[in-house]
Amino acid sequence: MGLTRREFLAGIGAGASVSPAVTFGGKGAEGAVECFRVKPHLQLLEENGVAVVWMTGAKATGYVTWTQDDWNTKHTAWQEKDGLLDANSYVHKAVINGFDPHRRLDFRVHSRIFGSFGPYTVSYAGDEAIDSGMMNAILPGDGSISWAMFNDVHENLDIYDSLIGHLDGIASFCVFNGDIINHVDDEADVEQRLLAPFARVSQTAKLPVWYLRGNHETRGGFARNLRDYLALKDSRYYGAVTIGGVRFAFLDTGEDKQDGHREYSGLVAFDRYLEEQNAWLKRETMSAEWRNAHARIVIRHIPGPLTVPVRDWRHNLPRLYNMDMILKQANVTLCMCAHLHHWDWHAPTTARPYPMIVGGGPGLGNPRDHDNATLAKCRLCGKTLSVQLLNQAGRLLINKTLAI
Ligand SMILES: [Fe+2]
Ligand SMILES: [Fe+2]
Incomplete structure (x- = not known):
């Protein structure tokens, strides 16, 4: 059974695992598709704006959670266009806006491969995969x-x-x-x-x-x-x-x-x-x-x-x-x-x-x-x-x- 977006966001039934390259059934040497075909990385947009970009081995959805205070405050960023959230694609670009460039930023990428994508229901081919990363302060304390x-x-x-x-x-x-x-x-x-x-x-x-x-x-x-x-x-x-x-x-x-x-x-x-x-x-x-x-x-x-x-x-x-x-x-x-x-x-x-x-x-x-x-x-x-x-x-x- 596929998860609703609410369930996906909440991680219900996700069985989330933290791994640099989680694989799912489908293709590959051991019948697996790599979830993170290109590992998540940061592309600069502004002093306080970056896009987290990654590629998946099959059509997937995904979003980013991020924090600048050790996860006491958690923000969520989705790639979003014309009212539609990132889904059914191999390339994922979630923009993080409005962070403080003087502080380090931790992020987690949550991604999930589809089994099928119907007009009224979707199913997933595996559990949610998570990859985490961090960015040092773009503007460190020494003013450089x-x-x-x-x-x-x-x-x-x-x-x-x-x-x-x-x-x-x-x-x-x-x-x-x-x-x-x-x-x-x-x-x-x-x-x-x-x-x-x-x-x-x-x-x-x-x-x-x-x-x-x-x-x-x-x-x-x-x-x-x-x-x-x-x-x-x-x-x-x-x-x-x-x-x-x-x-x-x-x-x-x-x-x-x-x-x-x-x-x-x-x-x-x-x-x-x-x-x-x-x-x-x-x-x-x-x-x-x-x-x-x-x-x-x-x-x-x-x-x-x-x-x-x-x-x-x-x-x-x-x-x-x-x-x-x-x-x-x-x-x-x-x-x-x-x-x-x-x-x-x-x-x-x-x-x-x-x-x-x-x-x-x-x-x-x-x-x-x-x-x-x-x-x-x-x-x-x-x-x-x-x-x-x-x-x-x-x-x-x-x-x-x-x-x-
Ligand atoms: Fe050249
Ligand atoms: Fe050149």
Whole structure:
């Protein structure tokens, strides 16, 4: 017999078990379907807003309970759209709003796989499964804001084995700055090469992640479905958020060649997309949130103008030039980029009157052009912003201190 939602919420007859990966009858080696196909993780939306995202092995429902006072006060969050609660789906995104970023947050994900989903009754294939997790205070007591950047992993999942170990001291969020997947062909790409690393990083470092597309994640037919697996602020790949008085602009630089390039088969329109985004960026950089922020950080996959230009890597795209022109007037504190697979610190120039750090990346094609994967770490405390870049061995490649 299926449970009513009231019974489900109350846990009646659920026989709830706490396990990192509870399985149910149906499929798999021992006739089981994994309830948590992708473990629950946190995607950042606001200083006081995150989405808990997970995937189930079969169509399921689920919700999140959370607390900031050791479960003395318990809140419940459901994914909800057009009056319907999350059900009959593989991807689950429950938004937690209004938490205190100065305190740690504990959460539990309650999920349950359907046996059948009829118009007037549903049945479940197994008991409720629970996975629990926590998030450290995004804004710790010492007044600091700290964030880190992965980029250009290109499906080399072993990169996480080493770089995750260097995340110590990062509390606010971690950004995945594009080219995490080589191309998006099917759900398995998204599940195993994007969401699973999000879960690994989020659960290990106990922080939320923010995802930005690189040019590679615009490739492949399933790139059109990628957004279904993400909790995007305002349903856009680009956006801005204020954390601890610091304004972050996350920009989607799109493809790296002209729309008419033969590789795209006439199926992209990034000129139009960036025109729209640049109009938004102009409004953003003129807003009070931007102008009055303690610091203004831009994160984008394809870099702005380099201090010393190397080959024709930007393909003279007017849409990127227009983005650079807006940022030139925007009193940017720091820009964080990727794409080149060649890490470096780029001092300010006339065209780009703010410093820019570019993360490294693994060898693709021409190994002489590429070095290796890196983790960028930033910490802003008072009037000092420290920017570090580490390689997989933990060697400090860049160590800068900026006065804000
Ligand atoms: Fe790349
Ligand atoms: Fe790239």
